[in-house]
Amino acid sequence: MRHLLQYFFLLFLIPTISFTIIPAVHSLCTKDQQLSLLHLKQSLTPYHHKPYSPLNSTKVMYWDSRTDCCFWDGVTCSSDGHVVGLDLSGETIGTGIGYRSPIPSAIGNLTSLRYLDLSNSNFTGSIPKTMGNLKQLVYLNLSSNMLNGPIDSIQWENLVNLIDLRLYDNLLGGSIPSSIFALPILQFLLFSHNQFSGQLHEFSDASSSYLLSLDLSSNNLEGLIPTSIFNFHALESLNLSSNNFSAFPFNGPQQLKNLNEIDLSYNSLLIFYNGTTSSYSSFPNIVRLNLTSNKLRTIPDFLRYQSGLLKLDLSQNQIQGMIPKWIWGLDLFSLNLSCNSLATLEGPVPNFTLVEVDLHSNQLQGPLPTIPSNGGYVDYSRNHFSSSIPFDIGECYFLSLSSNTLHGIIPRSICNARDVQVIDLSNNSLTGVIPKCLSAMPYLVVLNLRGNNLTGRISNLEFGEGCHLSTLDLGENQIKGQFPKSLANCKDLEFLNLRNNQIKDAFPCLLMNMTSYLRVLSLRSNQFYGGIGCPNTNDTWPNLQIIDLAHNNLSGEIPATFLTTWQSMMADVHEKVNVLEFSQPGGGIFVGFSFGDAVTVISKGSERYLVKIITSYTLIDFSCNKFSGSIPKEMGAFKSLYVLNLSGNAFEGEIPSSFGNMQVLESLDLSLNKLSGQIPPQLAKLTFLSFLNLSYNQLVGRIPTSTQFSTFPKDSFTGNKGLWGPPLTVDNKASPPALNGSLPNSGHRGINWDLISVEIGFTVGFGVSVGSLVLCKRWSKWYYRAMYRMVLKIFPQLEERIGIHRRHVHINRRWRR
Ligand SMILES: *[C@@H]1O[C@H](CO)[C@@H](O)[C@H](O)[C@H]1NC(C)=O
Ligand SMILES: *[C@@H]1O[C@H](CO)[C@@H](O)[C@H](O)[C@H]1NC(C)=O
Ligand SMILES: *[C@@H]1O[C@H](CO)[C@@H](O)[C@H](O)[C@H]1NC(C)=O
Ligand SMILES: *[C@@H]1O[C@H](CO)[C@@H](O)[C@H](O)[C@H]1NC(C)=O
Ligand SMILES: *[C@@H]1O[C@H](CO)[C@@H](O)[C@H](O)[C@H]1NC(C)=O
Ligand SMILES: *[C@@H]1O[C@H](CO)[C@@H](O)[C@H](O)[C@H]1NC(C)=O
Ligand SMILES: *[C@@H]1O[C@H](CO)[C@@H](O)[C@H](O)[C@H]1NC(C)=O
Ligand SMILES: *[C@@H]1O[C@H](CO)[C@@H](O)[C@H](O)[C@H]1NC(C)=O
Ligand SMILES: *[C@@H]1O[C@H](CO)[C@@H](O)[C@H](O)[C@H]1NC(C)=O
Ligand SMILES: *[C@@H]1O[C@H](CO)[C@@H](O)[C@H](O)[C@H]1NC(C)=O
Ligand SMILES: *[C@@H]1O[C@H](CO)[C@@H](O)[C@H](O)[C@H]1NC(C)=O
Ligand SMILES: CC(=O)N[C@H]1CO[C@H](CO)[C@@H](O)[C@@H]1O
Numbered sequence: 001m002r003h004l005l006q007y008f009f010l011l012f013l014i015p016t017i018s019f020t021i022i023p024a025v026h027s028l029c030t031k032d033q034q035l036s037l038l039h040l041k042q043s044l045t046p047y048h049h050k051p052y053s054p055l056n057s058t059k060v061m062y063w064d065s066r067t068d069c070c071f072w073d074g075v076t077c078s079s080d081g082h083v084v085g086l087d088l089s090g091e092t093i094g095t096g097i098g099y100r101s102p103i104p105s106a107i108g109n110l111t112s113l114r115y116l117d118l119s120n121s122n123f124t125g126s127i128p129k130t131m132g133n134l135k136q137l138v139y140l141n142l143s144s145n146m147l148n149g150p151i152d153s154i155q156w157e158n159l160v161n162l163i164d165l166r167l168y169d170n171l172l173g174g175s176i177p178s179s180i181f182a183l184p185i186l187q188f189l190l191f192s193h194n195q196f197s198g199q200l201h202e203f204s205d206a207s208s209s210y211l212l213s214l215d216l217s218s219n220n221l222e223g224l225i226p227t228s229i230f231n232f233h234a235l236e237s238l239n240l241s242s243n244n245f246s247a248f249p250f251n252g253p254q255q256l257k258n259l260n261e262i263d264l265s266y267n268s269l270l271i272f273y274n275g276t277t278s279s280y281s282s283f284p285n286i287v288r289l290n291l292t293s294n295k296l297r298t299i300p301d302f303l304r305y306q307s308g309l310l311k312l313d314l315s316q317n318q319i320q321g322m323i324p325k326w327i328w329g330l331d332l333f334s335l336n337l338s339c340n341s342l343a344t345l346e347g348p349v350p351n352f353t354l355v356e357v358d359l360h361s362n363q364l365q366g367p368l369p370t371i372p373s374n375g376g377y378v379d380y381s382r383n384h385f386s387s388s389i390p391f392d393i394g395e396c397y398f399l400s401l402s403s404n405t406l407h408g409i410i411p412r413s414i415c416n417a418r419d420v421q422v423i424d425l426s427n428n429s430l431t432g433v434i435p436k437c438l439s440a441m442p443y444l445v446v447l448n449l450r451g452n453n454l455t456g457r458i459s460n461l462e463f464g465e466g467c468h469l470s471t472l473d474l475g476e477n478q479i480k481g482q483f484p485k486s487l488a489n490c491k492d493l494e495f496l497n498l499r500n501n502q503i504k505d506a507f508p509c510l511l512m513n514m515t516s517y518l519r520v521l522s523l524r525s526n527q528f529y530g531g532i533g534c535p536n537t538n539d540t541w542p543n544l545q546i547i548d549l550a551h552n553n554l555s556g557e558i559p560a561t562f563l564t565t566w567q568s569m570m571a572d573v574h575e576k577v578n579v580l581e582f583s584q585p586g587g588g589i590f591v592g593f594s595f596g597d598a599v600t601v602i603s604k605g606s607e608r609y610l611v612k613i614i615t616s617y618t619l620i621d622f623s624c625n626k627f628s629g630s631i632p633k634e635m636g637a638f639k640s641l642y643v644l645n646l647s648g649n650a651f652e653g654e655i656p657s658s659f660g661n662m663q664v665l666e667s668l669d670l671s672l673n674k675l676s677g678q679i680p681p682q683l684a685k686l687t688f689l690s691f692l693n694l695s696y697n698q699l700v701g702r703i704p705t706s707t708q709f710s711t712f713p714k715d716s717f718t719g720n721k722g723l724w725g726p727p728l729t730v731d732n733k734a735s736p737p738a739l740n741g742s743l744p745n746s747g748h749r750g751i752n753w754d755l756i757s758v759e760i761g762f763t764v765g766f767g768v769s770v771g772s773l774v775l776c777k778r779w780s781k782w783y784y785r786a787m788y789r790m791v792l793k794i795f796p797q798l799e800e801r802i803g804i805h806r807r808h809v810h811i812n813r814r815w816r817r
Pocket of ligand 4: 192193217218239240241242261263
């Protein structure tokens with residue numbers, strides 16, 4: 001700040017001149033300056049090119065040789081008629097049809113320029129050497145173009161007046177010339193998101209530098225960070241994130257009194273080098289230190305002297321062993337040690353003041369550490385903690401204890417956290433009943449108690465009028481009772497999983513009345529009975545993507561009206577892609593879960609897993625019930641459905657030929673019904689179909705011939721009376737064979753739908769399976785709120801995105817700022 005003030009004059013006066021004082025006097029522009037600008041304009045418009053359209057240019061296209069150049073938009077003159085400022089940012093003048101312009105070297109003729117902003121204008125090519133002529137330059141902003149090539153042929157050392165140099169978000173490469181770091185008054189050096197490579201050399205003249213902010217993030221720099229980085233005595237923020245640096249220096253002259261923030265995340269840091277115990281206390285006293293995603297094996301010991309530290313992120317390293325006791329005494333605001341291999345806590349954890357503490361995905365054992373009394377965000381999930389949940393739970397808005405081996409009951413005191421938005425206690429061994437007060441928490445958005453041993457009656461839960469739940473997951477417990485009617489108050493519900501319980505009730509038609517947001521509904525493996533036709537409802541589930549009613553006692557016909565509003569399953573896959581690309585809701589949050597991450601996961605070899613989740617993301621499973629009547633032909637409209645399972649019911653009649661329209665169907669199981677007639681030849685059009693089971697019906701006729709059908713095993717067709725042709729029978733083309741069908745017997749190989757469900761990530765809930773892919777990636781905090789809202793929308797198309805990978809990486813790049 002001190003230095004900012006010191007340069008107040010330069011910093012603020014010049015823009016003032018540029019935009020207010022300028023053309024007070026008529027006809028100021030000197031002839032040579034006017035010519036230089038016209039020359040510039042001309043070099044931006046090659047003769048074979050039409051002039052700029054108003055959409056591309058709001059400034060240059062109106063430059064008119066008959067008027068004074070000091071009146072031209074984007075141009076600023078000094079009182080003696082020299083052009084001192086040129087602001088063409090956002091003009092996108094660099095773009096043409098099949099043509100992109102470099103920055104004209106004529107720019108070097110405007111030698112009085114002090115302010116030059118050509119940012120965000122789609123310039124390509126390398127930065128012209130003549131830039132080195134602009135000795136008066138104070139600001140230079142060439143950010144967000146497509147400039148490439150090395151920058152070391154420019155005589156940077158000439159630009160002795162430069163205060164602010166922004167080259168970020170280009171494609172510039174090569175090494176960063178040392179001469180830039182030696183510029184005497186330079187304060188801002190922002191070079192992120194380029195392709196600079198190589199090692200940084202010692203900063204020889206750093207001690208006379210006024211550098212405040214150094215951002216070299218997202219490049220390809222590597223090696224040791226030189227000790228002389230500590231010579232930039234005015235430095236306030238240092239961002240070296242997303243490179244391949246291997247070590248950060250420890251000691252130095254230690255003059256960095258203003259340094260607040262060091263971001264070293266996403267590098268390959270193994271050590272802080274040249275540290276000795278005696279020098280620990282002389283490391284600059286910083287406020288925020290980000291070391292996420294490096295290769296550290298221990299918690300750096302010098303941190304214990306960092307009394308001013310508020311935010312410390314050591315997640316995604318390879319830290320083993322013990323969490324030292326001193327870390328709780330640091331008075332941090334936020335501590336992230338997630339995704340390491342930490343095994344123990346040194347001594348009992350004292351009452352600490354942390355507001356955000358994230359220990360997830362380690363191997364920590366023993367009793368749960370304290371849940372801080374004023375905790376905001378507490379994540380102890382994915383460890384081996386093995387106690388009961390403490391009774392003195394404080395206030396927090398996010399509490400995850402999932403995937404440990406916690407036992408005992410859920411204490412009622414959990415409801416003391418009045419403001420809590422997310423509670424995740426899933427995958428533990430909790431017993432007892434769900435405290436009724438949980439259903440009355442006013443701000444609760446996510447309640448996940450899946451995979452415990454909870455008992456009691458769900459009907460006891462009373463969801464209040466102001467219910468905000470978007471996710472309720474009580475699956476895989478031993479809950480009894482009737483479907484809670486009060487759930488009708490939860491109008492925002494998107495995800496409801498009650499699978500594998502003992503709930504006994506008629507189909508909950510109230511879900512149809514209330515929740516047009518519903519995306520996922522699983523009532524699988526309970527005792528729901530009766531028909532699923534719901535009179536007196538509007539039948540509106542436009543967003544539904546997964547409905548799993550399998551293994552119940554549901555009966556009757558599937559009314560066509562039940563299906564006709566499931567627009568999400570009917571959407572053209574391409575339509576959906578467009579929606580996603582151009583109208584993301586809550587764009588801000590999206591940045592946290594960037595597609596870049598997902599794509600990275602893929603490139604690191606988890607293809608199968610991820611793709612499986614993605615491509616199976618819309619699902620209808622009505623298997624193992626007592627549904628009867630014919631299969632509604634309306635199902636054929638589900639153009640984006642991936643999995644359809646109607647097996648083990650009493651469906652009769654023919655397979656609707658409209659099924660041929662389910663373009664992306666991957667898995668179709670109609671086995672163990674009473675279907676008759678021929679297999680519609682239209683099914684041969686289902687080119688993505690990789691699993692088909694029509695066995696044990698009463699189908700007749702020749703199996704359609706197609707390359708797709710020939711890949712299915714015999715088992716797909718057995719148990720049908722009159723079915724013939726390959727793969728069932730040798731194709732002698734002469735006559736249908738004798739009956740080959742028989743009733744199901746012990747030899748029948750049923751499909752293990754549980755397994756398949758696991759594979760599509762539903763048994764474990766899409767949150768977790770998707771989560772585990774990204775959990776140890778960039779973020780986890782937005783996991784619930786962002787994920788649940790968006791991932792379901794995104795994932796079916798992600799595969800397509802991967803196809804056009806490059807474009808998205810690009811979009812991503814721009815989002816990240
Ligand atoms: C501008 O500079 C170019 C070379 O960069 C030179 O050829 C040209 O004559 C100069 N034009 C004016 C108007 O000074
Ligand atoms: C920049 O150029 C690219 C390629 O010519 C074009 O697709 C893009 O729309 C341009 N950007 C702007 C902001 O004009
Ligand atoms: C370019 O950088 C200058 C100097 O820092 C700044 O004033 C200007 O706002 C920047 N332009 C854009 C479009 O960000
Ligand atoms: C450092 O740069 C990265 C990537 O450019 C950015 O995501 C991050 O927010 C920056 N860190 C700080 C502390 O500004
Ligand atoms: C990072 O540097 C290490 C050596 O320090 C090298 O083995 C590795 O390949 C580099 N990684 C990338 C992505 O450049
Ligand atoms: C850092 O340590 C290396 C050897 O490990 C040594 O050569 C170098 O001089 C040390 N630098 C400083 C500044 O202490
Ligand atoms: C590192 O952490 C800081 C907060 O301490 C944050 O501002 C920054 O964005 C993080 N960097 C990255 C690359 O996420
Ligand atoms: C921690 O806080 C609890 C209740 O707030 C208190 O009973 C206990 O004595 C405290 N422990 C320590 C070590 O201060
Ligand atoms: C639930 O309890 C039963 C016996 O009561 C036990 O066999 C089972 O392992 C428990 N399940 C979990 C997830 O703790
Ligand atoms: C749905 O709402 C309508 C009108 O409010 C009501 O008549 C009907 O009983 C409701 N149906 C169910 C199943 O709750
Ligand atoms: C059905 O929709 C209409 C308007 O679309 C609405 O007025 C009515 O309340 C809805 N009925 C139910 C039961 O939700
Ligand atoms: C020269 C140039 O960039 N022309 C583009 C101006 O914008 C219109 C419409 O956006 C494009 O069609 C031109 O190609």
